Amino acid sequence: MAKKYSMVINLAKCIGCQACTVACKFQNNVPDGQFRTKTPANGLKGTYPNVSMFFIKEACQMCQKAPCVSVCPTKASHYNEDGVVLIDVDKCVGCKYCLTACPYDARFLNKETGAADKCTFCYEARVSKGEKPACVSTCLGGALMFGDLNDPASDVSQFLAKHKGEVRKPEFGTHPNVYYIYEGVVK
């Protein structure tokens, strides 16, 4: 059975340490000043001493109806057999149409290759070998979970069965495979 790889981000457990940001840079050799994932502070609220804030991990949302894939003129952006959105660098001409289409600003033009670049769930280097993505493996707060949603026994399936997962910008109908758990944070 085909897999449906998914990431679940439990925001209440994220301390904003940026270990995921750094792990991703090491794993994927992302050029200086560019990021496949980052975790900026968000939702600053209130007045001292009653203040709140949370960190939100941003990267490719691995949409099942990805605007980047449908607009790509060369089919460089595509879904692989496990539903992961990937870029075939060899086919990409760098037209940036996908950058304008992505509502999550997850894509950038790689300074070194000139091709569009983004998070791959570390598919080739790790996930296809049975490992978890670099950011998930390194996450020290335990905020990140990764697994196959088609497998009811996986971490992500189990967790989403008990907690309410939300996707970003659902109004665009992109059906992301990255779920955010807002329990315990002030949105």
Added chain:
Amino acid sequence: MDVTWGVSVNEIAWGGMIAIYLFLAGVAGGAFLTASLTDLFNKTKFTKVIRAGAYIAPIMIIIGLLLLVVDLGRPFTFWKLLLNVNFGSVMSIGVFIVSGFSALSVVYGYLVWSSAAAEKKIQITSGNTQVAAASTSKGIQAFRKPVAVLGVIFSIGTASYTGFLLSAITTNNFWHTPFLGIEAIPFLPILFLVSAISTGLAATLIGAYDCSDLTAYKKTDIVLLIIEIVLISILYLSVKPIYFTGSMTALFWLGVVTVGLMVPLLLSIYGVSKHKNLVVPVCGMVVIGGLCLRYFVVYTGQLFR
């Protein structure tokens, strides 16, 4: 620091190069339409108009395509756009529309040029060679009409494609704006088509400014300007006011509305039959306004998301 605390800024993926490309493709399409329709319906009276339009179209589209290729992240792989086709992608379809238009406009430009060159020859040579020159050029001139007709279709396709390219981005609330709220009809292709015909006609008239009687063209331009003003008003009312704020305020109100539409409309109504010397300033403003419109649409759609 900025990774954690910086406010995420919307980066502009498509900048000035793309705006100018969309503008030039519009001018090329409009100039071709002006020339070919004149050629098909009223050949004898307006040879200068035909010539100006037929030369402007290939030059503009080629410059536009060069800008487009230079703007690619991997310019030397542009040919892969022709090999890897995605019919679900407006850009992929557009590659073939614009390529077809470019080829037709070059052929048409050559045909107009060669017949003009032949005419010139006739004027300066003796009676004997007149016949020879006329007969050799006659062979290829047979293609002029079919090329013009096919070119009309491709120029309309190219001009409206520049709008479809942006309106196909369903995740961009500005670019994806529907026409009068009708979800099936995107707004930008209509606006860009009208602007393309208007700017292309204007550019052609600049090239043929010393032509004897341009009244019909000037009247067409007035009609196009009025349609464009109506369309811009509809756009202004159907999207959020934020798109016309900040750095876009001056570009929209001064560039698009004042220089591009209102002043040329008033001046051309004033000088429709008299004041021949108004053609160049009026048409110049229309062309500049068309460029401002492309800049405005490309930028504001990305700045305010």
